[in-house]
Amino acid sequence: MEKTPISVSETVALINQTLEYALPVLMVEGEVASFKVNQGKYVFFDLKDEESSLGCFMTVWQLRMPLEDGMKVRVVATPKLTAWGKFSLTVREVRPVGEGSLKRSFELLKAKLEKEGLFDEDRKRPLPRLPHSVGLIASTESAGYVDFLTILGSRWGGMEVSVAHVQVQGVGAAEQLVRAVEYFNTLDERPEVLVVVRGGGSADDLAVFNDEPLVRAIAASKIPTLVGIGHEVDVSLVDLVADVRAATPSNAAEILVPDKREIMTNVQVAAKDIGVRFDRRLERLHDELMQIKPELDRSLKQRLIRLHDSVMQKRRLLETLNPVRVLKSGYALLRTADGKPVSTKGQSAIKKGDELKLELNKRILGVGVTYVEEK
Amino acid sequence: MSKKNDESLQAQLAQLDQVVAWFDQEDFDVEQALGKYEQGIELVAAIEERLKTLENKVEVLKKRFDQAG
Numbered sequence: 001m002e003k004t005p006i007s008v009s010e011t012v013a014l015i016n017q018t019l020e021y022a023l024p025v026l027m028v029e030g031e032v033a034s035f036k037v038n039q040g041k042y043v044f045f046d047l048k049d050e051e052s053s054l055g056c057f058m059t060v061w062q063l064r065m066p067l068e069d070g071m072k073v074r075v076v077a078t079p080k081l082t083a084w085g086k087f088s089l090t091v092r093e094v095r096p097v098g099e100g101s102l103k104r105s106f107e108l109l110k111a112k113l114e115k116e117g118l119f120d121e122d123r124k125r126p127l128p129r130l131p132h133s134v135g136l137i138a139s140t141e142s143a144g145y146v147d148f149l150t151i152l153g154s155r156w157g158g159m160e161v162s163v164a165h166v167q168v169q170g171v172g173a174a175e176q177l178v179r180a181v182e183y184f185n186t187l188d189e190r191p192e193v194l195v196v197v198r199g200g201g202s203a204d205d206l207a208v209f210n211d212e213p214l215v216r217a218i219a220a221s222k223i224p225t226l227v228g229i230g231h232e233v234d235v236s237l238v239d240l241v242a243d244v245r246a247a248t249p250s251n252a253a254e255i256l257v258p259d260k261r262e263i264m265t266n267v268q269v270a271a272k273d274i275g276v277r278f279d280r281r282l283e284r285l286h287d288e289l290m291q292i293k294p295e296l297d298r299s300l301k302q303r304l305i306r307l308h309d310s311v312m313q314k315r316r317l318l319e320t321l322n323p324v325r326v327l328k329s330g331y332a333l334l335r336t337a338d339g340k341p342v343s344t345k346g347q348s349a350i351k352k353g354d355e356l357k358l359e360l361n362k363r364i365l366g367v368g369v370t371y372v373e374e375k
Numbered sequence: 376m377s378k379k380n381d382e383s384l385q386a387q388l389a390q391l392d393q394v395v396a397w398f399d400q401e402d403f404d405v406e407q408a409l410g411k412y413e414q415g416i417e418l419v420a421a422i423e424e425r426l427k428t429l430e431n432k433v434e435v436l437k438k439r440f441d442q443a444g
């Protein structure tokens with residue numbers, strides 16, 4: 001039976017429909033050849049093995065890790081016949097596989113980002129000391145997630161942990177991680193710290209953490225970042241770009257919060273310290289008083305002695321001046337008739353015929369003045 | 376709830392630090408020290424109580440990250 005002819009365009013469309021139905025997604029592994037980027041936007045390369053070769057096409061934005069000729073890669077792609085009849089794979093995702101290619105791609109991207117200064121020490125921000133709110137990016141099915149929360153809970157309490165559940169390996173994982181980082185950064189009330197955890201895995205499994213857009217998203221995070229990815233080998237680029245890197249998810253929890261038992265001990269030590277210092281101060285105060293006391297005693301005693309000395313001195317002086325003592329040694333005291341002692345001034349008033357009293361040691365004599373003459 | 380509680384836990388730790396620093400002075404006032412001492416002991420008790428009872432609140436977001444938007 002003869003078929004009705006169709007146009008060339010219809011033929012291409014029909015083939016594409018058939019391909020899409022039969023082979024919606026292909027995952028192909030091969031070696032990169034003739035890699036090139038056109039106009040800074042379009043990526044072309046051939047995927048080949050010993051016998052065959054397939055043209056591949058993608059945009060640079062889909063290229064998440066550097067490629068170069070000779071690298072072994074795994075692509076996720078859709079087969080397509082172009083309008084000009086060329087068959088190619090439209091690549092959705094490509095990533096290096098095998099130790100050599102992963103390493104090479106890692107080195108290329110590391111050198112590029114290092115040159116941009118993304119790993120510089122002065123970009124690193126400190127984590128909050130006791131965070132209230134934590135944005136956690138992890139697969140809730142992973143052991144790393146459980147480890148992190150277990151250790152976190154045993155060390156510290158009172159935090160609010162928001163968990164973004166993402167795939168941490170395989171196709172689309174990097175993109176999910178990027179979305180989660182961006183999600184937390186666009187919140188009005190952002191968590192104080194962003195933690196990305198992932199348990200250990202093979203180099204292939206962990207390749208997602210060498211994804212360029214993910215590295216850039218973490219570098220651009222306004223929230224300080226802590227990354228705890230368990231590695232069997234080397235570090236990932238996410239480790240290098242994060243503000244703080246932990247060796248494992250458990251280690252991330254240890255870095256993030258202090259151990260409450262430690263704080264409890266510190267607090268008890270503080271309480272004891274206060275008591276000790278208080279006691280010491282009281283002791284010192286007592287010592288000071290005890291030191292001052294003999295000094296006070298001594299100075300009081302000296303003052304008393306001085307006072308006593310001065311009294312005795314005055315007493316001796318007074319004794320030498322005592323008139324009784326003077327009379328005893330033969331002198332007489334002259335008084336007027338009415339008994340007033342005759343002063344130096346009073347002498348000039350005495351005239352012949354005056355009556356005076358003369359006091360001796362034992363007697364008082366009434367005497368008359370028989371003459372007055374100047375001395 | 377935990378945010379407020381935790382804030383005051385931090386505040387209490389800071390207050391305790393201050394009390395300890397006060398006792399670090401060479402010649403602190405002995406009469407004032409009595410009050411400070413009591414304050415310190417109360418803080419220690421309150422902090423211990425909090426540390427023993429506070430738990431973390433973990434919430435897994437409903438938002439899906441396996442698709443754009």
